[in-house]
Amino acid sequence: MDLPFGIDFGGTGIKGAPVDLALGDFAGDRQKIKTPKPATPKAVAKVFRELVGRFPASSAPVGVTVPGIVHGGVVWSAANIDAAWVGTDADSLFTAALQRDVHVVNDADAAGLAEVEYGAAKGRNGLVIVTTLGTGIGSAMVHDGVLVPNSELGHLEIGGRVAEKWASNVFREQDGLSWKEWAKRLTTYYRTLERLFSPDLIVVGGGVSKESDQFLPLIAIETEIVPAALQNRAGIVGAALVASRA
Structure with missing residues (x-):
């Protein structure tokens, strides 16, 4: 069964794992790669490819957290990441890089949804x-x-x-x-x-x-x-x- 993949993009590390949404937990060991410097969108996309490649091939969608405002897949702010992110259509960039459907979301919003669906606010x-x-x-x-x-x-x-x-x-x-x-x-x-x-x-x-x-x-x-x-x-x-x- 193809499972969606989650990636948490942070300032020091990029972490990812397939997720079993029935359980609200990882379906495989979480993998982590150091965030590149500078962490430009293209450099980060390369890390995403490596991260996803550590797991069996899948066509399931990928979700990515970004520490910034996200509107319609476009990053609007970059307070703690490279300025090149501002104005980047991250959904399109990562969909092309990974050859899978990718959707980007603000990092705190992702955490909030998880807590409501599976955690302290369930x-x-x-x-x-x-x-x-x-x-x-x-x-x-x-x-x-x-x-x-x-x-x-x-x-x-x-x-x-x-x-x-x-x-x-x-x-x-x-x-x-x-x-x-x-x-x-x-x-x-x-x-x-x-x-x-x-x-x-x-x-x-x-x-x-x-x-x-x-x-x-x-x-x-x-x-x-x-x-x-x-x-x-x-x-x-x-x-x-x-x-x-x-």
Whole structure:
């Protein structure tokens, strides 16, 4: 059985695996290749070919996460990747490179869809906001299972500061914050999301979510807030889901 393939394109590594959508998990060992420097679209396409080539030949679609805004398969922003991505029709480029149907999605959106379909927000109705706390703050908004793409809620300005330049995990480390001190910043951030969107559930992902017991109980908000369940599998699983639905 041909299974969709998910690729998670990050700043340091490009990871991929076939995905069993009935289970919401990998159907083979995840493979990883270092992100090329410079990470231009053509250089990354070459890595994608190598990554997909490590698995048996398939005609199933491929989903790819990109850390940027994606509209109709075209990348509109490139804050943490090569500037050459801006304006690139990534769907067409990768479809030609891999000779398979390829669909590109914002990385946080992919993770959000995976958490709603298989993870911490499975079976939940209403508005779910999934945030990823890392170098920045990624976000996904999913209402009754339908994605509102490219929400970019980490770019909200709060008190004259861009949220992710103050409350992301990298700034916790950079500023030497204790968990309690960081939780105060996160409380300010998540209260803003509450006020603007009235979510039914907030899911917190990113690598630091593995230590969620250190800071989530200290975030003082009214909305239910829980750690992500899929952790580093979410991007690949969500990308494959997007490709399959497309």
